[in-house]
Amino acid sequence: MPEKPKVAFYWCASCGGCEEAVVDLAEAILDVIAAVDIVFWPVALDFKRKDVEAMPEGSILVSFVNGAIRTSEQAEMAHLLRSKSKLLVALGACAHLGGIPGLANLFDRESILKAVYLEAPSTVNPEGSLPTTHHKDDGHSVELPGFYNTVQALNQVVEVDYSVPGCPPTPRIFRTALQTLLGDELPAKGTVLAPDCALCDECPRKDSKPEQLSIVEFKRPQQLLIDEQKCLLAQGLLCMGPATRAGCEALCVRGNMPCSGCCGPTSRVKDQGAKILSSLASLVAGKEAAEIDRILATIPDPVGTFYRYSLPASLLHRKQLDRASLHEAAASK
Amino acid sequence: MRNRDLTPSEKSQATFEPRIVAFFCNWCTYLAADLAGTSRMKYAPNVRVIRVMCSGRVDPQFVLDAFAHGADGVFIGGCHPGDCHYQEGNYKTLRRFHLLKRVLQQMGIEDERCRLEWISAAEAERVRSTINDMVEKVRALGPLDLIPTEEKVSAEEVAV
Ligand code: SF4
Ligand code: SF4
Ligand code: SF4
Ligand code: FES
Numbered sequence: 001m002p003e004k005p006k007v008a009f010y011w012c013a014s015c016g017g018c019e020e021a022v023v024d025l026a027e028a029i030l031d032v033i034a035a036v037d038i039v040f041w042p043v044a045l046d047f048k049r050k051d052v053e054a055m056p057e058g059s060i061l062v063s064f065v066n067g068a069i070r071t072s073e074q075a076e077m078a079h080l081l082r083s084k085s086k087l088l089v090a091l092g093a094c095a096h097l098g099g100i101p102g103l104a105n106l107f108d109r110e111s112i113l114k115a116v117y118l119e120a121p122s123t124v125n126p127e128g129s130l131p132t133t134h135h136k137d138d139g140h141s142v143e144l145p146g147f148y149n150t151v152q153a154l155n156q157v158v159e160v161d162y163s164v165p166g167c168p169p170t171p172r173i174f175r176t177a178l179q180t181l182l183g184d185e186l187p188a189k190g191t192v193l194a195p196d197c198a199l200c201d202e203c204p205r206k207d208s209k210p211e212q213l214s215i216v217e218f219k220r221p222q223q224l225l226i227d228e229q230k231c232l233l234a235q236g237l238l239c240m241g242p243a244t245r246a247g248c249e250a251l252c253v254r255g256n257m258p259c260s261g262c263c264g265p266t267s268r269v270k271d272q273g274a275k276i277l278s279s280l281a282s283l284v285a286g287k288e289a290a291e292i293d294r295i296l297a298t299i300p301d302p303v304g305t306f307y308r309y310s311l312p313a314s315l316l317h318r319k320q321l322d323r324a325s326l327h328e329a330a331a332s333k
Numbered sequence: 334m335r336n337r338d339l340t341p342s343e344k345s346q347a348t349f350e351p352r353i354v355a356f357f358c359n360w361c362t363y364l365a366a367d368l369a370g371t372s373r374m375k376y377a378p379n380v381r382v383i384r385v386m387c388s389g390r391v392d393p394q395f396v397l398d399a400f401a402h403g404a405d406g407v408f409i410g411g412c413h414p415g416d417c418h419y420q421e422g423n424y425k426t427l428r429r430f431h432l433l434k435r436v437l438q439q440m441g442i443e444d445e446r447c448r449l450e451w452i453s454a455a456e457a458e459r460v461r462s463t464i465n466d467m468v469e470k471v472r473a474l475g476p477l478d479l480i481p482t483e484e485k486v487s488a489e490e491v492a493v
Contacts (some may be wrong), residue, residue: 106439274393277436281429287414292431302432303439315397320441320479 005061005182008040008052009091010081012074013101013151014067018092019043021168022064028175035182036061040081052080060085062181064164068094068101068312069152072133073145082158087181091174093167093262095154096192097272098312100167102151103304105311105318109149149321153313163192165245167262167309173247194247196266199259203241203250205231214285218298221257232258233283238305243269243276262309271315273306351471353380353464354399355408356391360418362410364454369461376461377468380408388412388449389422393433396447401479406446406471408464413451423451445470446477 011019025032039060040047063085069075082088093099104112113130117123133146154160164177177193180186187193200206209231219236226232232239232253240261241253252259265272280299286292299305307314357363363384369376385391388411396407409426417423430449437447448467452459 269394271394271397273436274397274433277432278393278429281432282425284428286428287424289427289431292428296428296432296435299432299435301439302435306436315394315401316440316442316479319439320477 004035004037006039006059007036008060008063008081008085009038009043010040010063010065010077011043012065012067012078012095012154013070014092014094015100016043017168018066018094021092021166021171021174024171025175028171032178049077049080052084055084057083058086062087062089064089064091065154066091066095066168068098069148069154069157070101070104071145071147075148075157078154078158087161087186088154088158089177089181090154090160090163092169093165093264093309095160096163096165096313097264097310098151098153099309102153102310102312103308105151106303107319108321109147113147150318151312156312161189162187163264165192165194165263166248170248170251172249192245192264192267194245194263196268197246198266199241199244199246199248199250199253199263202246203231203253205229205250205253208234210234213283215280215283216285216295218295226256228256238280238299240272240276240306242279243272260308261306264310264313272310273303273314276306277302349472349476351379351405351468351476352403353406353408353467353471354404355380355382355410355464356385356388356395357382357410358388358412358423359384359386361412361416361454362388362450362452362460365410365452365457365460368454369457372457374457374461376464379468380464387417387419387422388426389417389419391426391429393429393436396433400442400446400477403477403479405474405477406448406467408447408467409449410452410460411449413453416453442477443474445474 009019009022023029038045039055040052060081063081065078065081065088067074069078090096094101098105117125117130118128131144131147133144135142135144162177162181164174166173169177173194180193195202200209208229213234215236217236218238221237224235226237227235233241237258239253239258241250241259243265244259244261245263245266247263250259261272261276265275269275284292284295286295303311311318357366363382366382388409391409399407409430411423411426412418414423426449434444434447438444445467450459450463452463
């Protein structure tokens, strides 16, 4: 019997939902296990980093990495798995685009550590100690991973062959991706393994999406009784469908909630946030600055809404930090 | 001024020439810029003009891409309200611009770095004065110097 292809799973800055998504394959997971040999999966199997280090280069067929890159250890693991694998796949929005943890790019490391370790109401830290990479205690010393200033998507750290979109990828998206990867014909490198068209195309409400809209107020889901048939944008809800890739079968819309954009943009769009900004703004009523501002003020957090899953992968990557203070910090090291 | 060595950022500030990318509508601001040229009006040489068929063609991605590729400022020029050749193009521009400005503000990019003006084909003098004004305002802010680019992250980000 020929050797089964080897597969690895790893998680970086992740919520665990993508690991759950693998398990959510339900009975199909048995087929996966029958078809492949899982050689590394910290969440489920007891293999260690040194086991991976001992493997020959390129001996793993596919490594699925979920989660964004936030610490130096995650970057190291990404490089390690890259060298041991023929294919490296970004699984889920965090690895694909930076995801929810990527919203931390609206802050810098210092303010995050301060908020978490010093200021949060639930924090008890009388000595005011902050995480460090070197720690000495009682003659022993340990080295710990460093916390980067900026969250990155996987492909900003290592070469990535394919991405599986979604937060988390739906079982259907993941299963289809797996079949593609284990099949004979691989798509072009860099492909996102989901249909390359807008979510509206597969939305059951697309027929009620008007050509022209004149929105006078954006509403949040709790502010209205949502019609279950009608296009959500037409009801004044901020639906990311026009700027989001299809593949999930409009899961949220089927649950009567607007799409928040987790599958990222199509291949023709460089910046998902700018894309939805452009299409939403064109739908706004008003020709005077004051009136336009009044309508747009009903979108309280544009970056958090338009870039909910894609801030690190966006053209601007992160909030701009004060240059002077950065230079000083670098000089004082 | 005290006699001392300039810090690196002050040095770069002293020699800093802002790079402004301008998207000018073919039917108005572009013609005005042309007129300014043929009338030998002098304006700051910091602007790279890109002609578009209508200010409504300026996708917000163009603006972000310009910043991501080293522009210190972006200037959009279109026809006065009511004068757009495609009727509503400049109203779309106005709406997008207002939303884009909110995104830029959240992303820590100063207000003066992105500007929209309605300038008709006859208003060569306004092209000149607006460009000069913008160049000085952006010069005062200093380089945008977007961070991080992919390479910079690992080099610059020192772990705690
Ligand atoms: S993509 Fe979503 S489900 Fe997956 S790790 Fe990130 S936050 Fe969790
Ligand atoms: S905007 Fe949203 S609700 Fe409307 S068709 Fe597109 S995905 Fe469906
Ligand atoms: S509807 Fe949008 S947010 Fe919901 S799963 Fe699909 S792509 Fe993600
Ligand atoms: S044609 Fe000039 S702004 Fe539309």
